[in-house]
Amino acid sequence: MKRLTNKRILLGITGSVAAYKGADLVRRLRDAGAEVQVVMTRGGAEFITPLTLQALSGRPVFLHHLDTETEAAMGHISLARRADLVLIAPASADFLARLAQGRADDLLATLCLASAGPLAVAPAMNRQMWSQPATQDNLQRLRQRGVHVFGPGSGGQACGETGPGRMLEPQEIVALSAALFDTGLLQGRRVLIDAGPTHEDIDAVRYLSNRSSGKMGFALAEAAVEAGAAVTLVSGPVALPTPERVTRIDVRAAEQMHAAVLDRAQEQDIFIAAAAVSDYRAAQPLPGKAKKQARLTLELVRNPDILRDVTALPRHPFTVGFAAETENVEDYARAKLRDKALDMIVANEVGRGDRGFESDDNELLVLWEGGRKRLPLGPKGRLARELITLIAERYGAEEDTAQDTGPAAGQ
Numbered sequence: 490m491k492r493l494t495n496k497r498i499l500l501g502i503t504g505s506v507a508a509y510k511g512a513d514l515v516r517r518l519r520d521a522g523a524e525v526q527v528v529m530t531r532g533g534a535e536f537i538t539p540l541t542l543q544a545l546s547g548r549p550v551f552l553h554h555l556d557t558e559t560e561a562a563m564g565h566i567s568l569a570r571r572a573d574l575v576l577i578a579p580a581s582a583d584f585l586a587r588l589a590q591g592r593a594d595d596l597l598a599t600l601c602l603a604s605a606g607p608l609a610v611a612p613a614m615n616r617q618m619w620s621q622p623a624t625q626d627n628l629q630r631l632r633q634r635g636v637h638v639f640g641p642g643s644g645g646q647a648c649g650e651t652g653p654g655r656m657l658e659p660q661e662i663v664a665l666s667a668a669l670f671d672t673g674l675l676q677g678r679r680v681l682i683d684a685g686p687t688h689e690d691i692d693a694v695r696y697l698s699n700r701s702s703g704k705m706g707f708a709l710a711e712a713a714v715e716a717g718a719a720v721t722l723v724s725g726p727v728a729l730p731t732p733e734r735v736t737r738i739d740v741r742a743a744e745q746m747h748a749a750v751l752d753r754a755q756e757q758d759i760f761i762a763a764a765a766v767s768d769y770r771a772a773q774p775l776p777g778k779a780k781k782q783a784r785l786t787l788e789l790v791r792n793p794d795i796l797r798d799v800t801a802l803p804r805h806p807f808t809v810g811f812a813a814e815t816e817n818v819e820d821y822a823r824a825k826l827r828d829k830a831l832d833m834i835v836a837n838e839v840g841r842g843d844r845g846f847e848s849d850d851n852e853l854l855v856l857w858e859g860g861r862k863r864l865p866l867g868p869k870g871r872l873a874r875e876l877i878t879l880i881a882e883r884y885g886a887e888e889d890t891a892q893d894t895g896p897a898a899g900q
């Protein structure tokens with residue numbers, strides 16, 4: 490099983506002799522399924538050539554602060570925003586000091602400042618440098634800010650001394666990186682997710698549908714698995730591979746999606762409705778391939794509302810809906826939260842090219858009775874992990890309330 494599938498790792502290589510292990514690290518991260526973007530400091534590039542890392546990562550290596558190529562291709566902010574994890578390995582004493590000070594004096598330091606995602610460092614230095622109070626103070630500050638510190642190990646050093654300061658071996662760094670995504674927040678829970686569009690037949694070859702790609706729902710399935718849940722994904726027609734450890738049920742039309750969800754909903758702990766279900770279907774699909782006519786009138790009838798029918802079940806799961814809106818996003822989403830008797834609703838603005846339908850990115854506003862949280866624009870994979878964390882918190886809070894007050898109505 491590949492534990493870093495679909496994870497974008499921005500690997501920073503700084504000036505330490507352990508930089509030579511960067512080659513093996515890149516290979517192992519990719520073997521674990523990650524996409525690796527290497528960024529090197531000038532010091533790092535003294536110890537291992539960018540060309541080696543470019544060949545192993547399959548991507549151009551970025552070196553200099555705001556160079557024309559970086560800016561034209563992606564921009565440093567974009568590099569940071571797309572990463573699921575920024576991993577600095579090896580992290581030299583000098584780089585840790587700059588990180589602790591919040592400096593932005595080269596591309597890598599700037600990226601660390603610009604990234605909203607998790608940051609991990611694998612220190613590598615001489616044992617004396619490691620045990621200096623200045624280095625330990627820097628590490629302390631970084632830990633307090635939520636930076637993950639991998640290692641260092643102890644043993645023989647390149648300088649001939651023995652002691653703490655050796656960078657962990659690449660396989661240990663890969664395992665620790667993967668563990669950051671396996672949160673265990675939904676361990677033992679059953680999560681049902683619907684995703685993608687539905688196809689409502691007009692005749693034998695034409696259908697009504699929408700622009701949903703399934704990316705948001707599939708990212709949620711992957712994040713829920715990483716959180717330890719047993720995940721069932723009911724998917725409309727999409728061109729996406731099934732995330733590992735997910736049970737997938739493929740459907741076409743809203744009525745099939747309705748049946749697949751309702752058949753399973755009562756045995757689930759959590760249901761997340763990320764699908765863009767067609768509100769209407771043809772009252773009477775035409776037989777064969779309809780011939781062209783000057784005018785064609787199609788009668789549409791309403792499809793069943795899956796979410797509404799799930800929350801109407803006598804024993805229903807903790808239910809999270811989505812709201813796709815082009816205006817008055819929060820007001821309309823709050824109305825859906827109440828009308829459909831949901832535990833949470835995830836609003837997203839659609840109709841803009843850079844988020845929502847089809848895009849790799851999204852921006853979410855999560856609402857519940859008495860609360861709200863905005864998850865800023867970013868890749869759907871990262872948003873999915875943040876949303877699953879929030880769902881796990883709210884689900885846990887409702888469970889605690891239910892235990893305090895006895896069996897809750899409808900749960």
Ligand code: PMT
Binds near residue numbers: 767795
């Ligand atoms: O798939 P992507 O390209 O990644 O795009 C993601 C997305 C924009 C589709 C996703 O983030 C999203 O917003 N999904 C819900 C889209 C939608 O249909 O929203 P709505 O506001 O029309 O519906 C409100 C809720 O009711 C949704 O949870 C929907 O799944 C549910 N619903 C709607 C109709 C219906 N008949 N049954 C339902 O359960």
